[in-house]
Amino acid sequence: MRFLKIESIRQKIKQNTKGIQKNRSNHSHPFSSDIHKNEERLKQQLNSSEDIIFHDFIIPLHDGHSLKALLVLVDGLINEDAIRNNVLEQLTEESLESPQGEELKKVKERIAIFNIKNEDNLEKAVFQLLKGNTLLLLDGYSEGLVLNAPGYEVRAIAEPQSDRAVRGAHEGFIELSPTNIALLRRRIPHPSLQFETIKIGEFSQTDITLGYIKGIVDPKLIERLKQRLDQIKVDEINNSGEIEQFIEDHPFSIFPTIGNTERPDVASALLMEGRIMIIVNGDPVSLYIPSLFLENMKSIEDYSSRPYYSSFIRLMRFFSFIISISLPALYIAAINFHKVMIPSEMIVPIIQARETVPFPLTMEVFMMILMFEVVREAGVRLPQQIGIALSIVGALILGQVSVSAGLVGAPTIVVVSISYIAAFVITPIADVTALLRIGLFIASSLFGGYGLIVAVLGLLTHMISLTSLGVPYMAPFAPFYFQDWKDSLIRLPLRWKKHRPKSIPNQRATRIKSLPKTGDK
Incomplete structure (x- = not known):
């Protein structure tokens, strides 16, 4: 018992030490209040790369003085017109009326960009910069503004080549996660549809977005999936196939226990059954989990x-x-x-x-x-x-x-x-x-x-x-769910599918509450 108590105390101390080290690492590179020192440190961090642009300019103040400012951006990843019209012109054409010490707050109000975040960590700011954001620094402030104004070229929304539909929507996911999320949001405009984004990859910092419908999805599945994603410590993530192989239950099986799709209509239908979508930024193929063998025999056109x-x-x-x-x-x-x-x-x-x-x-x-x-x-x-x-x-x-x-x-x-x-x-x-x-x-x-x-x-x-995130892969055949046979080997009329399949754990069993009575003579 004494040994067990000592071990438990050691584990607690180890966890607390890790938490302290993590907090220190997050705040180990704060900005300086001197804008020139910040510029030098940024150039050291970015190795003076030629595609990084440092633009100095002056913000006129109402009392006749001026404030030095620095814009840092990556050439080819930002919208130059938006930065010129909504940032530079807004800050340089008219003098800034603000009490001394509150210029940063007034600058943030003056900029005509929706997504603006304060950042006091230089290392985090560098990662945000390399993701296509713009960094604005003011002299005298140990805090900067991260402006979201991307301008890189993206592929237009088109029908997937590998999954065409004769009757149905002719649109598919693209390589940009915000666009894919918007396609799902447009199909399910309900506040229960929630998205959570985490970053995986020490160098790539790839955005991995989890999508699910709160109130339908089983919370245990979400917790189980988050634990697996948190345990991924790699240098880079290039596509959704790598995530699939890292988190699947049986990595040495020839059968894929995690499904994938490029169609928003398929993804929205899966979300309504209690599945979890995994959207990887840079890949038009989205993953869904749990996935059953039976779904390989189905089509959205059915x-x-x-x-x-x-x-x-x-x-x-x-x-x-x-x-x-x-x-x-x-x-x-x-x-x-x-x-x-x-x-x-x-x-x-x-x-x-x-x-x-x-x-x-x-x-x-x-x-x-x-x-x-x-x-x-x-x-x-x-x-x-x-x-x-x-x-x-x-x-x-x-x-x-x-x-x-x-x-x-x-x-x-x-x-x-x-x-x-x-x-x-x-x-x-x-x-x-x-x-x-x-x-x-x-x-x-x-x-x-x-x-x-x-x-x-x-x-x-x-x-x-086989299992898929703990769900039997061969359901509803093994284990046997007779209710789900309405949509297995054959598809019975939709009005008979009043309940969600028991093969997929969910919190909302009823799918159809009432339908009009038809077929009367």
């Missing part, structure tokens, strides 16, 4: 169409996923191990197609899988027009020419082609289907149908064990 066709399309996606990962494995198991599975009418054509092929069947199928992956990857990485042409020409070469030359059998081309075409229906997990296709094919090549069955059972066991 809720814009009638439930009958939407249900048919969703069943087709499930069937395409199974066909994509298992068809080559079934083909190799039937030909090499279980010939009784092949109908008698198909045996002769398959044998005739295999007569001129110089390679074993396993090697033949594996080569075709790898070549199709090469063609697909080349079509994605090349410019759009060249990529489309390469995909068509590559498919023709791999298909017709290989069969004509006797290098590959026609049944192999058909099987592998169907497997890859089926994968295009479920593009969110295209990388997962490619790996599963090869894994099941290897198991089937070594042990036949028994190896395929064992591999599938192992795959299902692994999927059931």
Whole structure:
């Protein structure tokens, strides 16, 4: 007991020491009241970089005196017209009427910029400056003003290339976080929609914004996510994929347990279910958590169409996923191990197609899988027009020419082609289907149908064990939530979805309170 008490006291002292050191580090570089010393220290901090502009000017005072001022900004990151018209002209054209010692307060009132913050820490001011803000310093004050007037070029809002919609909104996120937040705010104009921003990366200082709806989202999920983000201590964050890999529950699984989207309409719908959005500044792809396997089979357009066709399309996606990962494995198991599975009418054509092929069947199928992956990857990485042409020409070469030359059998081309075409229906997990296709094919090549069955059972066991921020990945199938089956394999009418899914923890179960009575004769 004495040892435990001593250890608890040590931990408290250690935590208090860390807090004191953190507070000291935040205030270890205060500004000087001498504007020339501040300028020299800023130049030392910024290493006299050529894109940093130091502009000296004089602010006339009402009593006939003047006040020295210094503007520090980064060329190319600020709006020069806004600084010239709303700062310089406002401070230099008319004399400043203010009692001595209160010039900083009057200057702040005179500047015609909405977002102005006081800053007394030189190191923090440097980071704000390099983020695209402007720093204004006055002689005699050990405090500066940080002016938010960015002016760098941004991409216009357009529909995402990888997630197009036939019926629905044709707008997508861009690389600027404030714009993405505004797109979400425009769709959910309610005070319960809240955003919190933290900075990650010692050098990059990347803004990571968490978005959620208070009153719907489970507070435990928010706390759990914040704890993981606070533990990230890295030099830089370049994109949302790095955040995804740092905070996911199972970093060594091939299945992504954190979803992503570029569409504001999808993000707003997910927020209304109790999800948390993660917006990374500089990346148009936003993350959402928790994410379930079932969502890879869904589309935002499913809720814009009638439930009958939407249900048919969703069943087709499930069937395409199974066909994509298992068809080559079934083909190799039937030909090499279980010939009784092949109908008698198909045996002769398959044998005739295999007569001129110089390679074993396993090697033949594996080569075709790898070549199709090469063609697909080349079509994605090349410019759009060249990529489309390469995909068509590559498919023709791999298909017709290989069969004509006797290098590959026609049944192999058909099987592998169907497997890859089926994968295009479920593009969110295209990388997962490619790996599963090869894994099941290897198991089937070594042990036949028994190896395929064992591999599938192992795959299902692994999927059931996965979680997304503590939420079961395979819900509502495991664990079983029958209520959520209304929007799983099929989509029932929207008026039957009165409650939010139990698969996602939330604080507001009821989604639809009342609807008009229709359908009466």
